[in-house]
Amino acid sequence: xxxxxxxxxxxxxxxxxxxxxxxxxxxxxxxxxxxxxxxxxxxxxxxxxxxxxxxxxxxxxxxxxxxxxxxxxxxxxxxxxxxxxxxxxxxxxxxxxxxxxxxxxxxxxxxxxxxxxxxxxxxxxxxxxxxxxxxxxxxxxxxxxxxxxxxxxxxxxxxxxxxxxxxxxxxxxxxxxxxxxxxxxxxxxxxxxxxxxxxxxxxxxxxxxxxxxxxxxxxxxxxxxxxxxxxxxxxxxxxxxxxxxxxxxxxxxxxxxxxxxxxxxxxxxxxxxxxxxxxxxxxxxxxxxxxxxxxxxxxxxxxxxxxxxxxxxxxxxxxxxxxxxxxxxxxxxxxxxxxxxxxxxxxxxxxxxxxxxxxxxxxxx
Amino acid sequence: xxxxxxxxxxxxxxxxxxxxxxxxxxxxxxxxxxxxxxxxxxxxxxxxxxxxxxxxxxxxxxxxxxxxxxxxxxxxxxxxxxxxxx
Amino acid sequence: xxxxxxxxxxxxxxxxxxxxxxxxxxxxxxxxxxxxxxxxxxxxxxxxxxxxxxxxxxxxxxxxxxxxxxxxxxxxxxxxxxxxxxxxxxxxxxxxxxxxxxxxxxxxxxxxxxxxxxxxxxxxxxxxxxxxxxxxxxxxxxxxxxxxxxxxxxxxxxxxxxxxxxxxxxxxxxxxxxxxxxxxxxxxxxxxxxxxxxxxxxxxxxxxxxxxxxxxxxxxxxxxxxxxxxxxxxxxxxxxxxxxxxxxxxxxxxxxxxxxxxxxxxxxxxxxxxxxxxxxxxxxxxxxxxxxxxxxxxxxxxxxxxxxxxxxxxxxxxxxxxxxxxxxxxxxxxxxxxxxxxxxxxxxxxxxxxxxxxx
Numbered sequence: 001x002x003x004x005x006x007x008x009x010x011x012x013x014x015x016x017x018x019x020x021x022x023x024x025x026x027x028x029x030x031x032x033x034x035x036x037x038x039x040x041x042x043x044x045x046x047x048x049x050x051x052x053x054x055x056x057x058x059x060x061x062x063x064x065x066x067x068x069x070x071x072x073x074x075x076x077x078x079x080x081x082x083x084x085x086x087x088x089x090x091x092x093x094x095x096x097x098x099x100x101x102x103x104x105x106x107x108x109x110x111x112x113x114x115x116x117x118x119x120x121x122x123x124x125x126x127x128x129x130x131x132x133x134x135x136x137x138x139x140x141x142x143x144x145x146x147x148x149x150x151x152x153x154x155x156x157x158x159x160x161x162x163x164x165x166x167x168x169x170x171x172x173x174x175x176x177x178x179x180x181x182x183x184x185x186x187x188x189x190x191x192x193x194x195x196x197x198x199x200x201x202x203x204x205x206x207x208x209x210x211x212x213x214x215x216x217x218x219x220x221x222x223x224x225x226x227x228x229x230x231x232x233x234x235x236x237x238x239x240x241x242x243x244x245x246x247x248x249x250x251x252x253x254x255x256x257x258x259x260x261x262x263x264x265x266x267x268x269x270x271x272x273x274x275x276x277x278x279x280x281x282x283x284x285x286x287x288x289x290x291x292x293x294x295x296x297x298x299x300x301x302x303x304x305x306x307x308x309x310x311x312x313x314x315x316x317x318x319x320x321x322x323x324x325x326x327x328x329x330x331x332x333x334x335x336x337x338x339x340x341x342x343x344x345x346x347x348x349x350x351x352x353x354x355x356x357x358x359x360x361x362x363x364x365x
Numbered sequence: 366x367x368x369x370x371x372x373x374x375x376x377x378x379x380x381x382x383x384x385x386x387x388x389x390x391x392x393x394x395x396x397x398x399x400x401x402x403x404x405x406x407x408x409x410x411x412x413x414x415x416x417x418x419x420x421x422x423x424x425x426x427x428x429x430x431x432x433x434x435x436x437x438x439x440x441x442x443x444x445x446x447x448x449x450x451x
Numbered sequence: 452x453x454x455x456x457x458x459x460x461x462x463x464x465x466x467x468x469x470x471x472x473x474x475x476x477x478x479x480x481x482x483x484x485x486x487x488x489x490x491x492x493x494x495x496x497x498x499x500x501x502x503x504x505x506x507x508x509x510x511x512x513x514x515x516x517x518x519x520x521x522x523x524x525x526x527x528x529x530x531x532x533x534x535x536x537x538x539x540x541x542x543x544x545x546x547x548x549x550x551x552x553x554x555x556x557x558x559x560x561x562x563x564x565x566x567x568x569x570x571x572x573x574x575x576x577x578x579x580x581x582x583x584x585x586x587x588x589x590x591x592x593x594x595x596x597x598x599x600x601x602x603x604x605x606x607x608x609x610x611x612x613x614x615x616x617x618x619x620x621x622x623x624x625x626x627x628x629x630x631x632x633x634x635x636x637x638x639x640x641x642x643x644x645x646x647x648x649x650x651x652x653x654x655x656x657x658x659x660x661x662x663x664x665x666x667x668x669x670x671x672x673x674x675x676x677x678x679x680x681x682x683x684x685x686x687x688x689x690x691x692x693x694x695x696x697x698x699x700x701x702x703x704x705x706x707x708x709x710x711x712x713x714x715x716x717x718x719x720x721x722x723x724x725x726x727x728x729x730x731x732x733x734x735x736x737x738x739x740x741x742x743x744x745x746x747x748x749x750x751x752x753x754x755x756x757x758x759x760x761x762x763x764x765x766x767x768x769x770x771x772x773x774x775x776x777x778x779x780x781x782x783x784x785x786x787x788x789x790x791x792x793x794x795x796x797x798x799x800x801x802x803x804x805x806x807x808x809x810x
Contacts, residue, residue: 001426002373002410002425002427003408003424003428003431004371004422004427005371006370006371006425008427008431014434016433017434017437017438017441018437020437020441021437021441024441036367037367038367038368038369091415105412118415118416119398119415119416119417120415120416121383121398121416121417122416141415144367144369144414144419145414146416147401147417147419148398148414148415148417150418151383151398151400151401151417154383154400155381155383158381158382158383159381159382191366192391195369196367196369196412196414196419199369199412199419199420200401200419200420219417222367222369225434229430229434250423250426250429250430251422251423251424251426251427251430252369252412252420252422252423253420258401258402258420260400260401260402260403260421261401261402261420264400264401312371330424351367
């Protein structure tokens with residue numbers, strides 16, 4: 001029986017040991033950011049922040065790729081989806097993110113052919129089966145998801161599936177960390193790095209960031225025991241005044257990462273500037289298709305234009321995503337902006353900070 | 366980013382030039398692309414995200430991690446709340 | 452069979468077939484020869500009972516002997532538009548019969564009679580229709596109900612997604628004490644009759660676009676026998692409800708609001724089959740929000756909880772029944788979940804459709 005099943009990393013006994021250790025060493029308040037939506041989700045699902053000593057503040061970072069996909073990309077997605085000869089494919093996460101007016105879910109209700117897929121390869125299969133239609137896949141996600149998209153493009157090219165294109169919207173983690181840590185408003189003292197991003201990319205890229213900003217960074221997994229372990233190691237460093245990169249997810253992550261996967265990414269994509277919703281332009285923080293794969297970019301096939309679109313004036317998503325404000329600081333939170341009527345992306349995604357704060361209410365005594 | 370689930374590879378095959386596999390997650394089997402881990406062998410565990418393998422998981426490292434947690438018991442007894450580690 | 456109120460009378464719109472048809476055509480809904488053949492060959496032959504076979508405009512029900520004093524008539528109606536029509540463990544036919552039977556059973560009623568309307572798209576395979584009606588006949592037999600009135604209409608191709616079925620059920624239940632969503636009281640125990648999420652996962656799998664295989668099957672089943680057995684031994688049940696759309700969590704939030712109470716659940720106690728749990732993790736779904744079509748929640752005074760558990764577990768439909776929580780009183784009604792790690796979180800209603808996610 002393998003040790004690798006998740007059950008071992010959810011044990012109540014181990015959880016208690018880790019919590020006791022964290023309490024034993026914490027002498028001061030610390031702000032720790034987790035930059036992965038999956039970690040935010042796990043923290044809420046298991047109520048992990050209820051177990052931590054009061055001084056440890058977990059800040060939910062811009063780790064929800066759906067939350068940071070630019071308004072312009074979403075509007076382009078909607079424009080494409082509404083066309084008659086298009087089958088628009090997407091991960092489920094994107095369907096209810098509001099554009100300037102509609103979202104993909106309501107576009108589907110209005111007659112657009114929008115299909116949820118669990119893998120970009122599924123979108124390629126749909127293209128192969130529907131040669132008379134244009135199949136477009138909206139490529140969101142951090143580095144974890146990029147190999148799957150890159151490989152799907154390679155597969156489409158190899159098999160001559162020319163009616164498959166992507167709307168490039170992938171983003172990279174290290175530039176986002178730079179943007180957060182270099183901001184004068186920054187409150188983050190320690191980082192939990194995203195374990196699955198690091199499974200692909202390794203963690204050597206974080207070493208210069210930790211050194212430059214004197215911030216400890218600990219590669220962390222997603223089960224309760226993994227997250228508490230990551231927090232423990234971060235607090236240990238903070239208490240000792242250290243700022244190195246450590247790995248708390250050793251069963252899945254090595255320093256170099258998965259070189260084959262990195263090779264597949266580099267073959268198909270190259271870094272480009274990208275607009276992060278709520279944050280703004282971060283140089284070389286996104287991925288675009290290399291020239292030899294440009295035919296798989298939806299921009300080559302559709303006239304999409306470039307509009308500057310306005311967000312709801314009430315929405316402070318950018319400040320929330322950067323960790324400089326909490327949803328409670330937002331005047332619209334819980335009033336005009338709720339999961340049913342979201343004004344911004346962090347209220348939509350199940351691990352966006354605003355939806356997290358909203359759904360995870362304190363138990364009313 | 367996020368949802369990555371460990372499963373055991375039960376079958377490896379080619380699909381139109383791309384290396385694919387069947388992965389068993391414990392009663393649920395999914396078709397998973399392993400072009401990212403071409404060296405994978407049947408019986409090994411992979412971390413799966415969006416129908417793709419991210420990495421091959423290390424049983425050895427998992428065991429080491431669990432063992433480290435066992436050490437925590439000792440540490441907690443030696444350092445009750447408030448004391449600093451050395 | 453209740454006849455169409457408005458058959459087409461403008462003369463033949465399609466030629467009469469010279470051989471047995473394989474597909475439903477517009478003519479099947481027009482009230483003429485084709486309709487009669489469809490009714491006789493597909494419906495009456497399978498669902499046949501004296502009331503249905505009488506072929507009148509309506510069914511005459513003699514309730515004088517059947518409805519005892521102190522009992523009330525209970526009626527329920529439902530529409531079924533499930534996609535796909537056939538899934539592991541069931542189909543739209545079984546779902547429609549069990550759905551209405553269970554709506555009645557959840558009031559503590561014993562269902563007796565069902566009606567059904569079928570809106571069928573032109574081009575629908577007769578062999579599929581036969582399978583669906585076979586399934587309904589089997590479910591009626593299991594639930595011991597009779598389908599006594601039915602109607603069929605045929606729409607043009609593209610206007611009705613294969614087939615839509617609407618069912619209405621009639622039964623009777625004791626007048627007092629009431630079994631209803633507003634009857635939960637502090638101190639009550641909350642039981643569930645079996646594992647959660649099987650139907651939701653079976654449907655997700657059958658839709659085919661999520662790329663996984665498992666042996667999870669839908670739990671669609673009629674619950675009236677289980678209800679009858681339970682009420683015979685524990686008459687003072689407060690609430691029955693089947694956690695269908697929205698799942699266990701949404702259903703209990705509704706009850707907590709109707710009864711103005713707080714319900715506290717123990718996550719460790721909620722039964723979930725391992726492959727359902729795994730499928731949920733893979734797809735990013737929460738089993739507490741997935742539909743169930745053959746399970747029920749029972750809320751009753753705590754002193755009868757173990758008796759109820761014994762009765763439920765003695766029935767194959769309830770053999771994994773469990774006590775999963777209790778009802779308490781707090782200033783504001785809430786549904787709380789004590790997690791496997793001992794922390795507590797609030798469960799909300801499901802807003803909109805739960806979609807698979809990668810994050």
